[in-house]
């Protein structure tokens with residue numbers, strides 16, 4: 043199946059879409075990205091993703107490729123041209139094209155690429171079963187608050203999980219869990235939701251912000267602080283959040299089953315609320 047993708051001003055069949063071999067995104071991972079979920083053919087939390095993109099660009103001194111309304115129009119056009127009902131829109135901004143050099147000129151023209159991907163988000167077998175995760179050392183660079191395309195270590199981490207017969211990995215630094223390979227990590231202990239506080243060590247998830255807001259509105263107690271793998275293995279339940287998984291229960295950590303080994307009530311309730319609210323607020 044051929045998709046229509048967007049590259050630097052043009053909507054093209056995917057096989058005709060081209061990026062220069064001198065693009066710094068390709069040569070140096072000098073690029074940032076966002077993944078926005080689509081439900082009922084509409085975008086979830088688009089403005090949250092745009093705000094984080096602006097922040098990532100600012101941290102790297104990269105100019106914005108277009109304004110908010112133009113980017114929204116491109117997202118919507120791709121959803122429409124690909125008749126996407128449920129899935130995601132991937133958007134990548136790189137610094138642009140230049141002769142290979144570690145230094146870069148301040149006034150480069152950014153490259154902008156967007157494509158869609160179909161994915162069952164609301165009805166997911168994984169959400170019924172829950173994920174099994176392993177813990178691995180966090181060997182990423184130190185600015186994980188910037189959403190760059192340097193995804194080699196998280197990708198290797200996911201493969202380590204697969205080889206260990208698990209679904210995903212939680213990364214550990216200085217004795218504390220940072221986050222999952224492509225999601226934020228949470229445990230539930232004694233009725234409290236515990237998740238790593240924001241900082242350069244983790245990505246400020248857009249789903250995380252929404253889920254914490256819904257949890258507070260539902261009078262759930264939240265602690266934003268680092269937690270250890272031991273604390274996680276002894277927790278009553280656990281879950282992860284991201285634009286591609288919403289709220290996904292975790293049922294096993296390093297081979298230790300949490301609670302009765304089934305998705306826990308807090309994760310299941312937050313998933314329900316998140317899906318309901320996203321359907322209502324998507325644009």
Ligand code: PDD
Nearest residue numbers: 077224225226245247248249250284285
């Ligand atoms: N990843 N932490 C990391 C390291 C991530 O890569 C992601 C998202 C998140 C959750 O962020 P959000 O809730 O805004 O999706 C946290 C996306 C989905 C990806 O790379 O595909």
